[in-house]
Amino acid sequence: MESVVPTARDLARRSQAAAGAKDREAWLALFAADAVVEDPVGPSPLCPDGRGHHGAEAIAGFYDTVIGQVDRMHFAIERSYLCGDEVADVGTIHLTLPGGHATQVHGVFTYRTDGAGRIAALRAFWEFDSPAP
Numbered sequence: 001m002e003s004v005v006p007t008a009r010d011l012a013r014r015s016q017a018a019a020g021a022k023d024r025e026a027w028l029a030l031f032a033a034d035a036v037v038e039d040p041v042g043p044s045p046l047c048p049d050g051r052g053h054h055g056a057e058a059i060a061g062f063y064d065t066v067i068g069q070v071d072r073m074h075f076a077i078e079r080s081y082l083c084g085d086e087v088a089d090v091g092t093i094h095l096t097l098p099g100g101h102a103t104q105v106h107g108v109f110t111y112r113t114d115g116a117g118r119i120a121a122l123r124a125f126w127e128f129d130s131p132a133p
Contacts (some may be wrong), residue, residue, distance in 0.1 A: 012028075012089055014030055031122075034054070035059060038051075075092075079091070085113045091127040110122070
């Protein structure tokens with residue numbers, strides 16, 4: 001029986017579900033060993049040099065300091081464009097922060113597969129200084 005390699009969209013949905021479920025191990029298992037996470041793309045307080053988080057150890061650190069600190073996270077994807085080994089999702093991340101503060105992040109979230117069933121790159125385009133209430 002032939003195994004089916006997941007598309008970038010499949011991997012995006014798995015990533016979003018694992019992050020929303022606060023399932024650290026499942027989320028980290030989605031990434032290739034040499035993957036990169038840029039969330040958001042460019043310099044920000046989450047990545048001052050703007051180069052992103054490269055490799056398993058850095059991506060685990062990103063999870064622990066960003067995703068792991070959020071009480072609740074839900075992705076509402078409005079549109080999704082699958083092209084080759086990449087997908088661009090347009091939507092909103094609904095977040096509940098410690099202390100019950102709710103906020104939203106509107107953006108474009110891209111995922112690229114390595115072709116072997118893992119995420120090679122996750123890039124999130126959103127404006128750090130203007131999350132919605």
